[in-house]
Amino acid sequence: MLRKTAVWMILLCAGAACTDAGPSEPDDSIGLQAHVYISSALDIMEFNSVRRYEIDWTAFREETFAEAAGIMTIPETYPVIVSALERIGDGHSFFQEPIASAPPAAGNAPSAALVDGVGYLDVPAFSGGGEDGDSLALLYHGLIEGVDTMAVQACRWVVDLRGNTGGNMWPMIAGVGPILGEDTVGFFVDPDSVFRSWTYYQGEARINDAPVNAAIPPYEPQSMAPHVAVLTDSLTASSGEAVAVAFRGRDGARSFGQPTWGLSTANAPFLLDDGAVIFLTVSTMVDRAGVVYGGELAPDEPVVGEKTGDPQTDEVLEAALTWLSTQSCA
Structure with missing residues (x-):
């Protein structure tokens, strides 16, 4: 295990x-x-x-x-x-405040589709962990496989983080891993300049090489380094921003939409004697290129538009698809 x-x-x-x-x-x-x-x-x-x-x-x-x-x-x-x-x-x-039992894992179900020959993955907020987190990561891999096998050459993807208010980043990182690619994809840095790495490897989302959540068995996509358009808006926050940061500095990735909420920091839970918990901000997110965040993430291409998932009415998605159409497959 x-x-x-x-x-x-x-x-x-x-x-x-x-x-x-x-x-x-x-x-x-x-x-x-x-x-x-x-x-x-x-x-x-x-x-x-x-x-x-x-x-x-x-x-x-x-x-x-x-x-x-x-x-x-x-x-x-x-x-x-x-x-x-x-x-x-x-x-x-x-x-x-103290609660009688742990709250249920929150968040809408992720979804995937083939849109104009491009893979589309919607990544909503998720607050679960443990086995629930592993199950979510495996669900993502199944969704990616389903789209990947429909495409002649699935080398272009949209990862939609609009409306993702956060929760637990690790099942999300493990889930989008086949699109993200195996690598060190980000870091946390604390006020003492201590860095802790985020890595995706063989289905596992890791911190300092220790697995947190995983999709087992992992899916290996047709294209190991697809072009990726990442969509964000003002509701993309916290762990949702962490997923966006994971794509920053990655070759073949570009972001579209609106600036994120501005919570690109990490909270840690501290349990008090009566069962109450302080979720305290202890560190700041850093991308693989060494850019330190802490506030909102501005997109590479600002685009205003409502999230509908239909390129005919979704201006952000349309802009992403237009860019992806110019990216050649290896």
């Missing part, structure tokens, strides 16, 4: 296990449990945030505890932690 690495984006930490600071001095105006809980959350932020070297943490803590005055219980701390995450200012971190 394929060995998995427990990764949502980069790493998985439990509570203060990824910090080395103890609780702040208790404040008599705040209940002890609430104080310890907030202090633990602030430790996570201070030692792991992508902006950890940009913030005056002494002042940040003082402001947070001032906001928490009069709070006695842990549930009362939740709005204070939400406020603190907003003040970090990365635009991507968020807080999830």
Whole structure:
């Protein structure tokens, strides 16, 4: 069985296990449990945030505890932690209150078609992982195979990321792998300039060469290096942007549409004692050419138009197909 690495984006930490600071001095105006809980959350932020070297943490803590005055219980701390995450200012971190069970994998089903002799793959948001992620990756491979075998020479593809608001990047990377190609396709970089690589190889999406999700057995396309048009819009976000970044710097790839949402950073989950989770932005996306992102991704060819999937009414798709028609197959 394929060995998995427990990764949502980069790493998985439990509570203060990824910090080395103890609780702040208790404040008599705040209940002890609430104080310890907030202090633990602030430790996570201070030692792991992508902006950890940009913030005056002494002042940040003082402001947070001032906001928490009069709070006695842990549930009362939740709005204070939400406020603190907003003040970090990365635009991507968020807080999830304890839930009875894990939420179901979210997202519409992917689809594929042959459009004017070109392979078309729609890649929607997906929030699942583990076996669900592997199943999704394998579904993508099946869809790609279905289109690939219909085409005389499937050396041209459209990868449509419009409306993909994110979730879990790894099943998506593993899924589009036959089109993306085997290579190191991107990186995360943290404030200490530590890089973690993203790789697609033999059906596996890997971080630092450790498999996260995979399509087993993988599909091997007719063309190992097809020309690819990547479509984005203002709703392409987070993990959706990660897939777009994976195609940046790749020979034979060009992007069309509108700038992405601007969340090209990586969140890691930090579990608190009561089951709540801080999803904290810890690093920034980098493409294979070394371009660092962190904000929106501007397309190579800006095109305004509604996503319909029909080249007669979808101006972005039409522009992509026009460009692909000029690209010769080897």
